[in-house]
Amino acid sequence: MISRVAGCCFWMHRYVERAENVARLLKVNRSFVLDVPVDDMEKWHPVVIVAGEEQRFGELFPAASAHDGEVVEEYLSWDERNPVSIRSSLRWGRENARTIREVISLEMWETLNDLWHFLRRGPGRRRYRQDRDAFYKRVKDGCDLFLALSESTLLDDEPLDFMRLGMWLERASQTARILDVKHHTLGPSRPGMESPVELAHWSALLYSCSASEAYYKRVPRRPDGMSIASFLLQEERLPRSVLGCLLRARATLERIREQGRREMGDEVAATLDGLIERLRGRSIEMIFAESIHAELTHVIDTTMGVCAAIDGAYFHPGDQVALLS
């Protein structure tokens, strides 16, 4: 397929997945701060940090705003100066979809377009004011429907593979970011010595990854921070765990390589393999002993590197004439 179009497929799904995760994160954080007595500062500032927006937010707002939930929610939901706000992500997701309108299905386009018009016009604003949770749910549902429609309405072919690849890599990094909220809120965990507040926070993270029920099915003992972290980081069967997402991204990449010129994806595959091996090869105890924050930062950085390698290999390959042979 055309390189530029493959790039749009990849980014379209990344943006929609990102919007979905930001809605998830905000929704769960709202219920968490209502339930648990933590300092004001700890309630909302961590969300800004894991979104990677600490610096810009600091430049745009006075310091006190960082623990004002209304300011943070507004910034992460609506602010177009924030490139990862729900509105920005959906705007760019739709812009990519519009660019490749001839590649996606009518159902996908109408779903995304509907969601965009909901945000762009009055109804989204009204819902946000009147029923915040329902607003986040509407965003999340719209994104989920869009992503599911790509699986149920498209040819199982290269364009869909690039969409999946974008979605899995974005999700891997978003789950890593969500896990890192804990670090920024309550500091490093002390295994086996968690306070009820910490436990509540760990449970909120599970919930925000739609993983509570899965966790209780897989882990037949009293929840604790380390096993929850392990579950969200390393459980291969969980479709939102970091490792689960990376493995699915890797399998998708392999399909792309099998159909095309294998060697074009060598560097991408090697980087992904390295990260997967690392997550598989280290116990959660080792990770906690060193620093889970450092591990998550490594995951986020490496995933960004994988995306850059994909861009260089498939979307913007340099020397076309050399590839002609």
Add this chain to the structure above:
Amino acid sequence: MARSSSRPRKRDRKDAPIFEGYRPLANAYDEIFTPDGKPRRGVTEVVRRLEAVGASELKLRQRLADGAFLRGGITFRVYSDSRGVEKIFPFDLIPRPVSARRWDKLDRGLAQRVRALNLFLTDVYGEQRIFRDGAIPKEVVLGSSGYLPKLHGIQPPGGTWTHVSGIDLVRGPDGDFLVLEDNLRTPSGVSYVLENRLVMKRTFPGLFGKVRVRSVDAYPQQLVQALRDLARDDARVVVLTPGQYNSAYFEHTFLARRMGTELVQGSDLFVHDDRVYVKTTRGPERVDVVYRRIDDDFLDPEVFREDSLLGVPGLIRAYAKGNVVLANAPGNGCADDKAVYPYVPAIVRYYLGEDPILKQVETYHCHDPSHLSHVLAHLGDMVVKAVDASGGYGMLFGPRSTKKERDEFAAQMKADPRGYVAQPVVELSTCPTWTRKGAQPRRVDLRPYIITGKEIWALPGGLTRVALREGSYVVNSSQGGGSKDTWVMASDGDEDDLEGAAE
């Protein structure tokens, strides 16, 4: 109880027949009604069915149709701000019917005109016989900004220049269709014809079963087949767009989708060894046909505008070698030039030895001093057009102009006579159009789309544009125009062509 007694009365009023009280304009031909208010022959059934819908129902369905356009992203972009505001092209639900007999004559006339214009282009970029024989002054053609001297001597595959033509027609007070303008470069708007029909079918599902209207669905496949016939059976055809910020981007994606081809931007293509390639995730692949929706000027920075980022360096080299089909061929602008237009009847006679089937609007070319003085003397009754402008810009509409505007135009015309043509005002025909005051006469034109393949084929009907403002003559989308579905009625025994026959 008091309320219930008023309810039926209220409903009665709201469900008034939609054409109740409709009065055609005195000086214009109406597409549906005769001057005494009766439906024209051939459309009585259409009128009866539409009347049965009722006014309140029509209003409701208009909202549904508008919603369908917006949700479907069937929009065009307005350039007024850098992010580009997306608007829907206003759509009026009352169709514009064309009788089968009338269409069949138009169809022959359009094919004749397109055939002659293709022969003309072959001649202009080849032997230039027509200048020697004096059917058109050489300087009128070679002085056109659309004439590309660098391409002289290059002939496109199959002698086809205008793979797609859009011929704008208007209808005068006597009901005759007249050609107003030819569009032989990259005529746009056909996607609205197809989408209007889809929305119409969704909005009035019952109507199409009863009224027999010719289908428009075949257009994209007709086009892609015409293009493949010029290359090879498994030819790779791409649609070249300036990108998603172009106002017609929706149309480009629409056509690519319905033609089953890829949509590319200039940066997706490159030329090596005079062959055109597309950059893919599996490396470069050959391209045989480029249906380009960018202007000649931007096509190849090696030959035309050096600053063009939209085009493909080397594309013209590949074209000159016969390694790629460009549709439409570059250089067509000298055949649809407003200054060449007055000579088209002569062009038809010259190449085909036939009288033109289609009439056209009497036109004064200001490069002729006697014409210029006549135009200047009657400026208040004329439409003056700059030959290099389009979209309703660069135009003086005499009867509605101010003295100051007329003086400015007169000065410009004297300074650059080749740059202007003038026509007497045509009282454009009207069609009932839904407004806040109910159905009202509004002026319309018609742009049929003609594909040149092995045969010349016209899409039945075309884009009907309507001037939505009361009294307005300007139908352009950039200036308050809307569109309607055009219904070419099927003739008897034409069963296979019926709209909705398969439903």
